[in-house]
Amino acid sequence: MNTAILIEYLPLFAKAAVVTLKISLAGIAVSLLVGLLCSYIQYFRIPVLSQIVQVYIELSRNTPMLVQLFFIYFGLPKIGISWSRETCAVVALVFLGGSYMSEAIRSGLEAVEPVQTESAVSLGMSPFQVMRFVVIPQAMAVSFPAVVANIVFLIKETSVVSAIALADLMYVAKDLIGNDYNTQEALFMLVMFYLIILLPVSILSSVAERRIRYAGFGY
Amino acid sequence: MPDSGISILFTGSNFWRLLQGLWVTIQISLISVGLSFVFGTLFGLLMTVKNRVVKAFCWLYLNFIRIMPQLVLLFLVYFGVTRQWRINLSAWTSAILVFTLWGTAEMGDLVRGALTSIPVHQYESAAALGMDRKQTFRYVILPQTIRRLIAPSINLITRMIKTTSLVEIIGMVEVLKTGQQIIDANRMKFPTGALWVYGAVFLLYFLVCWPISSLARKLEEKRR
Numbered sequence: 285m286n287t288a289i290l291i292e293y294l295p296l297f298a299k300a301a302v303v304t305l306k307i308s309l310a311g312i313a314v315s316l317l318v319g320l321l322c323s324y325i326q327y328f329r330i331p332v333l334s335q336i337v338q339v340y341i342e343l344s345r346n347t348p349m350l351v352q353l354f355f356i357y358f359g360l361p362k363i364g365i366s367w368s369r370e371t372c373a374v375v376a377l378v379f380l381g382g383s384y385m386s387e388a389i390r391s392g393l394e395a396v397e398p399v400q401t402e403s404a405v406s407l408g409m410s411p412f413q414v415m416r417f418v419v420i421p422q423a424m425a426v427s428f429p430a431v432v433a434n435i436v437f438l439i440k441e442t443s444v445v446s447a448i449a450l451a452d453l454m455y456v457a458k459d460l461i462g463n464d465y466n467t468q469e470a471l472f473m474l475v476m477f478y479l480i481i482l483l484p485v486s487i488l489s490s491v492a493e494r495r496i497r498y499a500g501f502g503y
Numbered sequence: 504m505p506d507s508g509i510s511i512l513f514t515g516s517n518f519w520r521l522l523q524g525l526w527v528t529i530q531i532s533l534i535s536v537g538l539s540f541v542f543g544t545l546f547g548l549l550m551t552v553k554n555r556v557v558k559a560f561c562w563l564y565l566n567f568i569r570i571m572p573q574l575v576l577l578f579l580v581y582f583g584v585t586r587q588w589r590i591n592l593s594a595w596t597s598a599i600l601v602f603t604l605w606g607t608a609e610m611g612d613l614v615r616g617a618l619t620s621i622p623v624h625q626y627e628s629a630a631a632l633g634m635d636r637k638q639t640f641r642y643v644i645l646p647q648t649i650r651r652l653i654a655p656s657i658n659l660i661t662r663m664i665k666t667t668s669l670v671e672i673i674g675m676v677e678v679l680k681t682g683q684q685i686i687d688a689n690r691m692k693f694p695t696g697a698l699w700v701y702g703a704v705f706l707l708y709f710l711v712c713w714p715i716s717s718l719a720r721k722l723e724e725k726r727r
Contacts, residue, residue, distance in 0.1 A: 346661065346712035347705050348668035351679060355701040358686075362695040436570075443572035447672055454574055461578075467586040471579055475571065482570050 289469045293460065297473045300456040301481065307370065307452065308439045308481075311377030315438065316431075318378055319385025326386070327393045337386070344383035350444045352376045357448045373445040377438060384434045392427025393419060429496050432489040439482060453477050511693040512703055517685050521700075524681030525707050531595070531677070532664040535602035539663070540656065542603065543610020550615040561611075568608040573666050576601045581673050594675040602663060609659055617651040618644070654723035661712040661719070668708070678704055 322337045344352075353376040357369070367375065396419050404418040446455035453474055460470040512518050550561045568576065581597040584590070592600070621644055629639040671679040682700045689696050 342713060343709060346665075346716055347708045348665040350668045350671065351701065351705050351708055354679065354682075355698075355705050359698040359701040362698040440572040443574040444669065444672070446574075454572075454578070457578065461582050467582050471583045474575060474578065478571060478575055486566075486570050 285468050285472060286466070289464075289466050290473065293466075293469060293473050296456055296460070297453065297477050300451055300453045301477050303450060304439075304442055304452045304477075305481065307373050307377065307442050307445060307450070310374045311381055311442070312435055312438050314374065314378045315381030315385045315434075318382030319387075319389050322382060322386035323389035323393060326390050341383040341386060344379055345387075349376060349380045349441045350447060352379050353444060353448060369445075369448055369450045372448065373442070373450055376445075377442060380441060381434065381438045384437065385431065388427050388430035388434055389423070391430065392423035392425075395426040396422045425496055429489065429493040432485065432492050436482060436485050436489055439485065508693065508695045509699050511685070511689055511696040511699050514689070514693075517689075518703075520681050520685065521678060521703060521707065524676065524678035525711070527675070527677040528664070528667050529711070531598055531602065531667045531670065531675075532660070534599055535606055535667075536660050536663050538599070538603040539606025539610050539659075542607040544614050546607050546611030547614020547618065550611060551618055565608050565612060568605055573601065573605055574669050574672065576605060577669055577673055594670060594673045597673065598667070598670045598675060602666065605666075606659065606663055609662075610656060613652060613655050613659065614648070617648045620651065621647055650726060654719045654726065657715060657719035657722065661716045664712055664715075665708065678707060 322341070325333045325337050328334075353372065356367075356376050356379070357372040360366070400418055400422065401414055404414040409417070442452060443454045446452055446458065449455065457470045457474040461467050464470075512521075546561070549557060550565075552558070571579075577597065580601050581592065581594065585592050585597075625643055625647070626639060629643045634642070667677065668679055670677055671683075674680075676684075682704045686696045686700050693699075
């Protein structure tokens with residue numbers, strides 16, 4: 285491996301990492317919102333909407349992101365829905381991530397024992413207060429590790445956006461392998477940059493898991 | 504000819520070709536799943552060994568595989584390993600190799616989790632009944648471990664099937680690539696082909712994965 289080449293590649297990969305990070309952040313933020321919305325619809329069993337959410341969750345969880353992305357980027361323009369590459373990548377990530385976040389948050393909400401809400405109601409709390417002061421704080425503690433694990437999962441999944449020619453880490457690596465034939469250097473940088481991005485989140489994830497078990501909310 | 508969209512799927516042998524592509528996807532998945540279950544069980548057992556060196560090795564392997572996107576692993580093998588050691592690996596071999604390495608790590612962690620979740624009193628009770636180590640494992644620990652493993656390992660199958668879609672990027676002709684070829688070949692005749700073909704691929708994946716993941720959920724509910 286040639287260090288001069290590594291140094292030459294550094295700015296290219298740094299630029300690509302920004303693309304990966306941008307798509308990840310946007311996708312994860314919106315996924316969380318979609319997940320929150322879907323999980324509440326399911327938790328309160330809102331008629332019609334909760335059936336629609338169920339269908340969405342099954343479709344999203346049982347198909348690969350690459351296929352979802354191709355459908356959105358190549359398929360939807362044929363019926364007049366045409367977005368930029370970045371938007372398509374974020375939309376695909378949200379389509380996938382929304383369902384994973386929803387399941388993570390819902391499992392937290394459902395882990396709160398009925399006796400908790402019943403007690404809160406008997407203390408005279410309004411439905412809003414029950415959620416705000418009793419259910420959500422406990423549910424958050426339970427779903428936090430799963431949510432962080434989903435964040436790692438979603439950042440990893442962004443690697444497929446290179447397939448629609450978005451210049452993320454994968455794309456730059458493939459480009460450099462193809463053009464310069466410096467395979468080892470390009471792959472080394474690829475691994476390093478993914479480690480830099482994913483290691484902190486992954487460590488947070490395992491710490492969260494241990495902490496929450498220690499806290500032992502809900503059971 | 505006016506554009507009739509969906510008929511792209513039923514023109515000539517297009518749909519048959521998609522199904523053939525799906526068969527390639529399923530083949531890669533089945534082979535990788537089979538190998539992963541075998542090696543994963545061994546890896547899971549290895550992870551329960553109390554030797555420091557073995558532990559460090561297992562930890563490093565598991566966490567490296569888990570933290571890297573599967574596409575990066577695919578690149579490492581398909582471009583990296585081949586270049587480093589001057590060997591020629593086809594996309595097929597690389598795919599099987601990568602998915603087996605990944606599946607082994609995931610399955611291994613499931614096996615380890617199931618094994619360590621068996622309470623100590625099960626071992627103690629077995630010992631109190633006069634069972635030796637082999638009998639304890641065979642008649643007490645193994646049946647309970649397997650029951651705990653069924654649902655999560657079936658789930659792993661759907662995850663692996665979904666992940667095989669990545670091999671399209673290293674140039675394998677499976678269901679997604681076949682779809683691309685059909686779209687390209689019919690670009691003039693069916694300008695809206697992409698919508699229908701990718702829609703069909705989406706549905707095919709769903710039809711394969713959904714029954715499996717539903718089964719996993721039912722089994723999990725039953726166990727609880």
